[in-house]
Amino acid sequence: MVKQFRIFLSKFVGETEKNVRDLFADAENDQRTRGDQSDLHVIIFDEIDAICKSRGSTRDGTGVHDSIVNQLLTKIDGVESLNNVLLIGMTNRKDLLDEALLRPGRLEVQIEISLPDENGRLQILQIHTNKMKESSFLAPDVNLQELGMSISEICL
Template sequence: MDHFNQALATINPSSLRETIVEVPDVKWEDIGGLEEVKKSLQEMILFPMPGCGKTLLAKAVASECSANFISIKGPELLTMWFGESEANVREVFDKARASAPCVLFFDELDSIGTQRGSSHDGTGVGDRVMNQLLTEIDGVGVKKNVFFIGATNRPELLDDALLRPGRLDQLIFIPLPDLPSRLSILKALTRKTPLASDVPIEFIALKTEGFSGADLAELVQNASKAAVRDLINFERSQEVADGAPVEPAESGQVVGRKHFEEAFAQSRCSVSASDVLK
């Protein structure tokens, strides 16, 4: 029997293979800032600024609960064929129940959860998909081993029935990171990055007001790429006499202040002032 138990741990049911089911390795400490949001996570809708870590938060919930994780983008479920969009919604929830305990994360929920009667396309497909979604959410409520999280940048478009008690009755706004949050995010992003001693993380956090988490990740990535380019150029041009070892700082193996300065020249805020006002 022990051998069968060991084999079961390595087998993924064939009905689940088309949908990626994973147990994420994302901990709370991997998410910089968002302390109040972390405390509030239950069955809910997240409505964040773009690039502010909604998917990472959902993965952290699954990881901390040792649950499986399924991530779906709403538009992926919509097709031109009659009845197929509703069937896709049913299939996703069936796979979540088969993978229980499971966190089911719906991104861009407004694409399938819009106000009924608002499409004006004459087909009624939006209303049917919405009704199917409500039915499946109510079915999830019977067994609490499937945890549903939705995310949208347009909460005002959602049907009121989605927000009733017992469904997605908790809305959590995820703002752009403030200074302490940006510092925490930068420390998380550079945890495995060899930084030179001249890199002023606090100053970088101060200089990146208005940056989202995704913007900060791009900044660190561009700085790392600049360091790699320096290393390649150094190895091509430098001839080390008598096989003398090259110091890491000299060879460009660490990310230094000048690399971040180069990265800043390529970086910009992806969230505009008008996006924040919305």
């Protein structure tokens, strides 16, 4: 079963923390009832830096971001450890993340995916222009190889 949460942050006090708890509820119930036979639950946070900034770094005075980070840390390695959860956090601003998230047993494996090289950019352009070519929306004189090289000059 795939379960998606699109709206995570809430303007209501405590609602975001409840959303964090709800993310882990199925995994907790599954482990409680099935033990080691429970299914793997994968939780993915895209742009995790938006909700898990270093505690004390925001100046709004509400401490909302701090309590979100605290709730997530509690769920990751709280009183009842969950062995059936794979937590994936994606960001391009690792420097903004709370250091506690990166400690062993939490988000400890870090994989850096660098920008594509010239061949990679060409492949991306080919994938995204394939239907344009088939529908004759892309002029025949467009040189994707040259365009891919131009992108590298812009990015550098």
